[in-house]
Amino acid sequence: MNAPESVDVVIVGAGFAGLTAAHDLVDQGYSVVVLEGRDRVGGRVFTGEIAGVKVDLGGTWVAKEHDAIRAIADQVGCTTVKQFAEGRSTLWLAGKRSTYKGTIPRLSPAALVNMTRIQMALDKLAKTIDVEAPCNSPRAAELDAISLEGWLDRKRARTTTRALMTIVTKVEFGCQTSDVSLLHMLRTIRAFGGFDHMLDAEGGMQDARYVETTQEIAVRYASLLGDRVHPNSPVRRIIQDADGVAVDTDTAQFRAEYAIVTTATEHRAGIEFEPALPEKTQGLIRSWGLGALSKAFVAYDKPFWRADGLSGEALTDTGTVFITFDVSPSPNGPGVLMAFCDPRVFDVHQPETRKAQVVKQLTDLYGPEAARPIDYIDHCWNTDSFARGGPNPVVGPYATTRYGSVLTEPHGRVHWAGTETAGEWTGSMNGAVLSGQRAADNVARLLPATEPLDRKGAYS
Ligand SMILES: Cc1cc2nc3c(=O)[nH]c(=O)nc-3n(C[C@H](O)[C@H](O)[C@H](O)COP(=O)(O)OP(=O)(O)OC[C@H]3O[C@@H](n4cnc5c(N)ncnc54)[C@H](O)[C@@H]3O)c2cc1C
Numbered sequence: 001m002n003a004p005e006s007v008d009v010v011i012v013g014a015g016f017a018g019l020t021a022a023h024d025l026v027d028q029g030y031s032v033v034v035l036e037g038r039d040r041v042g043g044r045v046f047t048g049e050i051a052g053v054k055v056d057l058g059g060t061w062v063a064k065e066h067d068a069i070r071a072i073a074d075q076v077g078c079t080t081v082k083q084f085a086e087g088r089s090t091l092w093l094a095g096k097r098s099t100y101k102g103t104i105p106r107l108s109p110a111a112l113v114n115m116t117r118i119q120m121a122l123d124k125l126a127k128t129i130d131v132e133a134p135c136n137s138p139r140a141a142e143l144d145a146i147s148l149e150g151w152l153d154r155k156r157a158r159t160t161t162r163a164l165m166t167i168v169t170k171v172e173f174g175c176q177t178s179d180v181s182l183l184h185m186l187r188t189i190r191a192f193g194g195f196d197h198m199l200d201a202e203g204g205m206q207d208a209r210y211v212e213t214t215q216e217i218a219v220r221y222a223s224l225l226g227d228r229v230h231p232n233s234p235v236r237r238i239i240q241d242a243d244g245v246a247v248d249t250d251t252a253q254f255r256a257e258y259a260i261v262t263t264a265t266e267h268r269a270g271i272e273f274e275p276a277l278p279e280k281t282q283g284l285i286r287s288w289g290l291g292a293l294s295k296a297f298v299a300y301d302k303p304f305w306r307a308d309g310l311s312g313e314a315l316t317d318t319g320t321v322f323i324t325f326d327v328s329p330s331p332n333g334p335g336v337l338m339a340f341c342d343p344r345v346f347d348v349h350q351p352e353t354r355k356a357q358v359v360k361q362l363t364d365l366y367g368p369e370a371a372r373p374i375d376y377i378d379h380c381w382n383t384d385s386f387a388r389g390g391p392n393p394v395v396g397p398y399a400t401t402r403y404g405s406v407l408t409e410p411h412g413r414v415h416w417a418g419t420e421t422a423g424e425w426t427g428s429m430n431g432a433v434l435s436g437q438r439a440a441d442n443v444a445r446l447l448p449a450t451e452p453l454d455r456k457g458a459y460s
Contacts, residue, residue, distance in 0.1 A: 004253040007031040009443055010245065012235045012271070013262035015043025016069065016429050017417040019221050020436030021260050022228060025443070029450030033254055034225065035247065037234030037270075037386050042218035044264075044391065045429065050375045051299035051334040054213045055327060057379035058295075059391075059429045060338075061206040065193065066430035068437070069217075073210060076220035080208035084326040085201040087309045090365050092316035093163060097364070103199050105315060111160040118152070118161050119195050125182075126189040132423035134187045135404045144183035144401040151182045163317040168199070170322055171340055172427070174291025174382075174390030184395035191426045201313065201325075205428070209327065214429060234386065235261075239274040240413045257447055260439045262417040262432075265407070266290050267387050273411065280406045287399035288420065290389025292343040292382035296321070296358045299375040303328040303335030305366045312337055314365045320346045320354075321361040334374065337362060343390075347380040354378055392427045393420055408438075415439045 009025055011018045014036035022032045040046070045059040061083060062069055073080070088099040091106070100106035104115060129137045137143070146154075148169065152162055162177065169177050172188055192198035198205055210217060222229045230249075237248040238259055247254045261268060265288040268277075277285075303326055305312050312326025323340040339358050346354055355376045362370040381390050395404075408421045417439035422431030 002252060004246065004255045005033065006255045007033050008257050008447055010035060010247045010254045010256040010259045011262065012247070012259065013037075013043060013418070014041040014218070014222060014229055014231070015262060015418070016045070016072075016218060016432035017262035017419060017436040017439075018043075018260070019218060019225070019229075020068075020072070020433045021262065021417055021440040021443075022225055023221070024437055024440035026225065026228070027452065028440075028444050029452050030444065030447060032225075032228055033256075034222075034229045035233040035235050035249060035254070036229065036231045039232050040215075041222040041229060041231065042215040043387070044381075045214040045218055046379065047213040047215040048297065048377050048379060050297045050336060050377045053299070053329050053334060053336055054216070055297050055336065055338065055377075056209065056213050056215070057377075058381065059214050060209050062209070062430065063193070063197070063205050063207050064203065066425065066428065068433035069428075069430045072221055072433060073217045076217055076224070078210050078212045078217045078220070081211050082208050083201040083206050084328065085311050085313060087306065087311040089311050090314035092314065092318055092365060093160060095318065099310065103196055105164070107160055111158055114156075114158040115161045115164060118155055118157050118165070121155060122186065122189055123195050126186045126194065129183070129186045129190045131187055131191045131426065133405070134183060135401050137183070140183060140401055143186060144181050144398055146182050147178050147397055148180050148182050148185045149176070149178040152177060164315070167315055167317065167322050170342060171293070171391075172198070173392045173394045174293035174343070175394040179291075179394045179396055181395060181397040181400060183400050187400070188392075188427055191422075191424060191431070192428070206325070211329075235271050237272045237274065238414060245413050258413045258415060258443045260415045260417055260443060262436065262439070263387065264290050264389060264418060265393055265420050266389065268416075270387075273414070275412075277411055278406070280403055281409070281411060284399075284403035284406055287403055288393040288395055291392060291394040292347070293390035294341040294343045294346050294378060294380040294382070296339045296341050296354065296378035297327070297376065298337050298339065298358060298362060298370075298373045300333070300335040300337075300369070300373055302333040303331060304369045305335070306331065308367070310366065316361065316365065319361045320357045324362070324365065337366075341378070343380060343382050347383055351378070410442075415443055
């Protein structure tokens with residue numbers, strides 16, 4: 001091992017949280033290194049290619065209000081495209097296919113009344129949640145003592161309401177309604193701007209995506225940091241004493257005044273801390289594990305479903321695929337459908353079987369033309385060899401009130417960032433950026449003052 005390199009701050013993780021923290025510190029004149037365990041930057045954003053079109057295998061959409069991530073994308077010259085949502089959406093529930101307009105599917109009058117009642121109750125409760133400190137919310141203990149499923153039982157949710165709520169927890173967290181506490185669900189609804197905003201394309205969380213892909217934003221943003229970013233550098237150990245921190249990878253040691261760890265809460269467990277983390281933080285790591293989610297993309301000559309008046313958006317409670325979206329680059333083709341897949345019945349299979357499952361379901365949803373794809377790819381986040389998981393932590397009953405208070409509490413010289421530690425927009429790319437900004441501000445306040453570099457000077 002070479003002599004340790006010394007910087008002001010070591011940042012662990014080159015997702016949006018880590019890259020933002022690094023930029024903010026560099027802008028203020030501090031020296032940083034970013035250590036990333038994977039061979040690429042971006043973390044939970046990752047680009048794939050199908051039929052010559054770049055697609056987002058992980059994080060995809062931004063809402064209009066996502067100013068923080070949008071500012072970075074603007075800085076590096078990436079451009080949004082509205083999520084295609086024209087036409088009717090498709091619903092496959094209990095073996096029956098139908099189409100509908102708007103956010104809530106066309107249901108029988110009784111099912112619609114039930115769904116609307118549950119949604120209104122969730123929105124009302126979500127308004128009482130303190131997103132920054134959910135354990136301080138007025139009824140936190142009571143709301144955290146029950147799973148979403150337990151609450152749906154209590155509210156006499158009908159089968160259809162349960163099926164739709166399961167689709168929501170599968171896509172937001174990568175889990176079932178029984179796995180997540182009501183409090184965590186409410187925090188997410190609040191952080192995502194309300195139930196409709198969470199699920200809507202037009203004007204909601206799925207409003208727009210990036211032509212160049214979201215990982216391309218991260219790649220370009222990381223390139224501005226030059227050789228401060230070290231891929232293939234999993235951090236194994238962080239030792240701290242009164243003088244600073246020593247951060248070990250397999251091949252190098254870095255010394256710094258402070259460290260900012262931006263991994264998902266679960267992946268903090270991959271690092272040995274000396275002195276050891278307090279019991280409450282260890283409990284957080286144990287109980288805030290990521291869910292699991294997989295995505296498939298199927299390409300066709302043209303987005304043929306549009307000619308049938310369909311938006312390419314579908315919800316289904318049967319089989320592997322549970323949501324689809326149209327992410328075609330143009331009406332002239334190729335047509336590309338993005339399908340969210342349930343990892344429990346998807347990841348175990350070989351690629352050919354996975355493809356056959358997805359194509360069969362798309363054929364049920366969109367007709368015989370869907371049986372003739374020209375290309376296919378998928379990505380199973382829970383089988384990644386490093387930092388595996390899904391979109392967000394599955395936070396079960398009691399885990400927020402027991403451990404949530406330490407989400408951002410520094411461990412001496414080690415500070416925490418990552419989308420999980422954000423308040424507003426927690427669980428999104430925008431939340432990741434906001435968390436990186438917060439951690440960088442907090443650490444900069446502890447460091448000796450410097451002459452801020454102008455932006456051009458900082459990166460030269
Ligand atoms: C399938 C999927 C769909 C999603 N859809 C959306 C969406 O449409 N819109 C949206 O806003 N968000 C979406 N998200 C969530 C969004 O991608 C994340 O919130 C965001 O990218 C998290 O950024 P982060 O920097 O906090 O964490 P990450 O991106 O996870 O970055 C943390 C980094 O730390 C690294 N790391 C872990 N352990 C170590 C270690 N020991 N040493 C060194 N490095 C380490 C990891 O490899 C990773 O690169 C989705 C996520 C997934 C998986």
